[in-house]
Amino acid sequence: MVKNLYSVKDDHVGIFAQPFVAVNDADASRSFQRACGDQQTTISQFPEQYSLYSVGTMDDEEGLLVG
Numbered sequence: 001m002v003k004n005l006y007s008v009k010d011d012h013v014g015i016f017a018q019p020f021v022a023v024n025d026a027d028a029s030r031s032f033q034r035a036c037g038d039q040q041t042t043i044s045q046f047p048e049q050y051s052l053y054s055v056g057t058m059d060d061e062e063g064l065l066v067g
Helices: 025-037
Strands: 004-012 021-023 050-059 063-067
Touching: 004 025, 021 025, 025 050
Parallel strands: none
Antiparallel strands: 004 021, 004 050, 050 063
């Protein structure tokens, strides 16, 4: 099955976080918004300094990454 991969970029530092799997863009966006509102995350302290990116897909049966 092909899965969508997303990553959050710290625009202030200039690095991407470890990718995560989401069903689609709307699902990834909801997860990002949840992190922005969760006071336990660094993202919630400076949400304007973070951006969500679609970084590719992965076929979990073949183990192939597609950018």
